[in-house]
Amino acid sequence: MDDRSGAKACQLAGQSRSLLIGRASAVETSTLLAIEAMRTSALPETDQALRTSLDLLAERILPALSSASLDVIAFSHKMHNAEHAWLAGGTSDGLVQVTETDTGAPIFRYKFQGAVLALSFSHDDRYFAVGTASGIAQIFATENGFCNTPPQKIRFCSITQQKYYGEIRAIAFSPTGDRLAIANGDYVRIFDSADAHRHRVVIRQPGKITALSFAPEGHFLASAGEYGASIFKDTSNAKTLRLRTAYRSSSIAFSPDGKLIATAGEDGIARVFDSHGRYELIRKEYEARIQSVVFSPDSQFVAIAGGDSTARVIDITTGDESALLQHQDFVNAVEFSEDGNWLATASSDHTARVFDWRAAREVARLPLDGPVTAICFGPHNRLAIVSESKRQLRAFQIINRDEVLRLPTTPSIRVQAIDLSSDYRLIATGSEDGILRVFDITDSSSWESSEHKGSVASVLFNSSNEWLTTGDGISVPQGQGNVRIFEVVSRKPIKIIPHENIVQALAFDSASQILATGTYGNSDISARVFDATKNFRNHFPPINHDWPINAVAVSPDGHFLATGDAEKCRIFRLSDRSTTECQMSPDKVAVLALSFSKDNKLLISGGDDSNIRIFDVETGKLQRVLPHDSAVVALTITDDGTLFASATRGGIVRIFDAAGGNQIGQIDNHMRNIKNIKFSKDGRRIRTAAIGSEAIFIREYWVRGQDLIEKACSYLQRNLTKKEWQEYLPNEAPRRTCPSLPDPQ
Incomplete structure (x- = not known):
């Protein structure tokens, strides 16, 4: 490598990283520049630039679904036939389209008079409801019993339609799916899903209502709108409780366990109440309005989308902020993934982002042509987003490509040692509770051994993964420390070697003929060597x-x-x-x-x-x-x-x-x-094992530059444009950075 190519590579790497900071939506351009930098010269700077941008790319699983002006989106709640999820989009010209996310094939289209303002699937996906600006509320069924379709063929059919005066801006199914609530101007109407003519209750609230949320048990319904938020029983309008919220409430949500309710509004205050609305439990005040609020699946956290260019996660137990996630413009919406580990954000900075919010780590960045107005997490980490400019619906498969496995631990029991088998199949852990745990990644099986005295301080697979060796740790009575050698196949110890102290360190040679140990403590500190070919007999006396x-x-x-x-x-x-x-x-x-x-x-x-x-x-x-x-x-x-x-x-x-x-x-x-x-x-590849x-x-992680380049090209949708070539590589003729993608445009 000459100095000139090294300087050029570093310059391109610097431009790649600067784009991610200065232009939030430029992740594709940033990645392409990093690839060109890596091809120019493999340096730590180019390697890091490519890894940084590659980390933020997500796999697009659907092209734009409509050229019309999309306003609302909704995912089905489960995977149909264990293969496909449905994604619905509604447009300003009245078109509703439902698409299979795996194939991109449209399975249902319907045209309404007036813009589509609200969409919702029932929790069992038996029903699909649509609300429009012209006051139409229509319910479709998806089951063969309603639609008279051939077996195995899913088809949407209309079972009821109602026309009301005023826009329908919010729709919510009860948890069982048998009731549907709609927000029609300043009215909330609740009726049977299978027959909208059977009204259960009609409730009038002051001002337009923009959000609805059923409690998980289905007995309570909450609303938010121009004149704040309310809670009422869905069977009677006699018991309506006004919550102490902003004059204009933008969002309201029940926690999944039904014990709490959260609200947000233009006053910049996020509030958490008990489910009956009697007590305000948490109050967080911010300088800008809060756009939306949502609970984590375990009900332990609440996320808020702020007009101060941040998304925040609040710990319900303590009331403290657990995460502060930055954007470069208003955050318009937030949503947790099914397992609660990720938080998706939609922002006016022209990006949707996905965060591992506990680590404040950005997992994916999805650039669009304008402010992102809607975002929705579906089954199996499918994410749908809508931008304000072209308002095209796009769907992505969000994968934490780096993460192989996440093993839950008990916070009160400290994990002291971890080893990975050389074939990447097994993970062994030693803990202070004295238990050896072994996990098989290939089939998700596991086994344990509780034969240790005190804690397990060290674990080690030999090179052939035939043996697993452990060393006793803290709380071992003086003179009773042991090294144990387990046969991996039988899961049983085949040799116990007495030691006089904590066994902190273990090592084999390449042929697994020599085992070395190192002890840790206040006395009798030594290294020992054992001959594995002779039943682990002492090779020579301890080395003090x-x-x-x-x-x-x-x-x-x-x-x-x-x-x-x-x-x-x-x-x-x-x-x-x-x-x-x-x-x-x-x-x-x-x-x-x-x-x-x-x-x-x-x-x-x-x-x-x-x-x-x-x-x-x-x-x-x-x-x-x-x-x-x-x-x-x-x-x-x-x-x-x-x-x-x-x-x-x-x-x-x-x-x-x-x-x-x-x-x-x-x-x-x-x-x-x-x-x-x-x-x-x-x-x-290289694997890491870390304790959270x-x-x-x-x-x-991929190790070599060529593998990183191939992976990046598999996620990209385009090459550098001719204009970008002129801006960043003015002395070179445009070419395909990724050979499988079209020529520069």
Whole structure:
């Protein structure tokens, strides 16, 4: 690489990252520039630029559904035939269209007189209701019993239509689907879904009503509109309660458990009441109006969309803000995913975004041609959005492409150790409750062992994944610590090796013939070596240390042992027990991670001083120092020895060329407590295991630039335009950045 190409690559990478900050909707342009930067030169800067933009791309599963002016959208509540979800859109010229999201095929179209203002599926998807500006409320059935359609053929048919004076701006089905409420001007009307002529109740409220919400048990209905919010029983208008809310309330919602109700309005105040509206439990005041409010599926949090360019998540238990998510213009709507882990936002900055809100991490950014006015999460993380300019309905499949698995944990029980099998099939965890847990990703099965005394401080698969080794931890009675070796297939311990202290560190050689252990405690601190070919017999007497041992490593050929403690690392030749001290600089550094190079010539160490050090195995001489952002807590190396990677306490994973020690990639794992990292067998992917407050997160990333480029091109919809080529690459002829996409326009 010459200086000129490196400078050009860095410039393109800088422009790519600047676009994501300066122009929120420019994620496609940003990604294309990052691809051009990576192709120009594979540098840490280009790698990071491509990863940043790629993280925000989502897979579009539907083209624009209509060229008319879309105003409202709604997803069905379940997957039909276990394959398809329905997505409905209503336009300003009266067209309603229902589409299968997997195939993009329209399955129902209907034309009304007047703009479509409200759409809703019943919770069992037996009914579909439409409200229009001309005062029409129409109910369609989707079941064969109503429509007289052939078996297995789903068809919408009208079962009732009512005409009222004034616009119908809100529609809501009861949880059982047998009743429908509509907001018609300043009236709320409730009637049977199967027969709209059977009115159960008609309630008049002051001012136009714009939002309706049934309580989960179906006994209460809430409304919001020009003159605030109200709650009333759906069987009688005699008991109507006015809530203490804004003069104009824009949104109202019951919590899924039915215990709470939240409101928002033009006064910039979000309120949470008990379900009967008697007590105001939470009150959050902001400077700008609040556009919408929604509860999380577990009823523990409420999200609000603000006119101050933010979305916020409030903890119901404490009343504190759990997340503050920034946009560059008004946030018009928010919605949680089915599992509550993600929050989708719609903004006037021309983007819809999806956040892992607990980590304040942006998972996807969906650029549109104008302000985003409507957003809707459907089954299996399908997301539909509408923009204000062309008002075209688009649907996306939102996938956290990095996340392989999220294992819930008990907050009161600390997970102390995690290891990943080399075939990426198994995950082993050790906890302070003394239980070893093993999870199989391929079939979601798991097993446990509670044979440990005290906690489980360390876990380790051997290279063939035949054995799983564990070390006892804290609260072990003095002199009773053990190392246990489990046979993975039988799930039973085949060997117990007594130790005199906490076993903090474990390591095998490549052939699984040598097992090394390191202990941690106030006395009898030692490293031990066992011969696995002779039933794990002591290879030689313990090697005493002055300080607790944080890490051990055995060279791939089994000839060397390395140990790292609170001051230094040492290298032992196992044939004669000769010792070589690593020539640290400075003299004393706590070593937290160790790994030998595949050729057995180098030792890589990670320290709590935010550095990696590389030593010559024979002499202990320091070869190179690689600075990091924080303490280096984990190391891994590819099977072919060409790459190694580090993970820091700050959650950053760095990838290095093993031959020269040059950094070629950097990944922000967005999790600070990384316990383990491991390359795949082919070296193309890397997995991380990190501990959060409520779960263990297993994430996977592509390692090499070409794989990142191919993945980005699979999600992009276009190449750079000729105008963009002129702006960013003026001295080059336009070409296809992604060969599978059309020529620049």
